[in-house]
Amino acid sequence: MRRALSAIWEWETAVGNRPQPELAKATAQSEGSGDVVPADLFAVELVGLDGKAGRLSAFAGKTIILNVWATWCAPCRAELPSLQRLSDMLNPDAFVVVGLSTDADPDHVREFLRETKVTYPNYLDPKRQVATDILGIDSYPQTFIIRPTGGVAARISGARTWDHPDMVAIVRG
Numbered sequence: 001m002r003r004a005l006s007a008i009w010e011w012e013t014a015v016g017n018r019p020q021p022e023l024a025k026a027t028a029q030s031e032g033s034g035d036v037v038p039a040d041l042f043a044v045e046l047v048g049l050d051g052k053a054g055r056l057s058a059f060a061g062k063t064i065i066l067n068v069w070a071t072w073c074a075p076c077r078a079e080l081p082s083l084q085r086l087s088d089m090l091n092p093d094a095f096v097v098v099g100l101s102t103d104a105d106p107d108h109v110r111e112f113l114r115e116t117k118v119t120y121p122n123y124l125d126p127k128r129q130v131a132t133d134i135l136g137i138d139s140y141p142q143t144f145i146i147r148p149t150g151g152v153a154a155r156i157s158g159a160r161t162w163d164h165p166d167m168v169a170i171v172r173g
Helices: 002-014 021-031 039-043 074-089 106-116 129-134 165-172
Strands: 046-048 063-069 095-101 122-124 142-146 152-157
Touching: 063 074, 063 165, 074 095, 074 106, 074 165, 106 122, 152 165
Parallel strands: 063 095, 095 122
Antiparallel strands: 046 122, 063 142, 142 152
């Protein structure tokens, strides 16, 4: 059943839901509030795909591109490869792409990431406590660009082509 749903999502993506970087740029500029990420986001214990606990505070001092996604979300699935390409092109000493999956089944998440060759760090939020209670997310995907000082430079709703020059410029600030 999962493979059938995956095939449908991939087909829907291929048929023409290509994100528009120009729209992403406008959205990021209008939503970039400079708000500070809630302290409990950095303190909350996240569960990695390996089952080990982790925290975003492990990435302190870097710009964090935090993408909240789910395998059942076709736009999320479409943008993950471009997030991987972005991760590959950025200086790892200054930037990190981090995924937060809201899926309930960690095996399904691991399988999907392996199939799509996504290697940047990913965590699980199956009860959506971080996504809903801390980040206030009500639609997917949502991406937060968090500066090394903890300020939110942008909150971007919807899928984007993250390795497009306009998006890379937003990330680099």
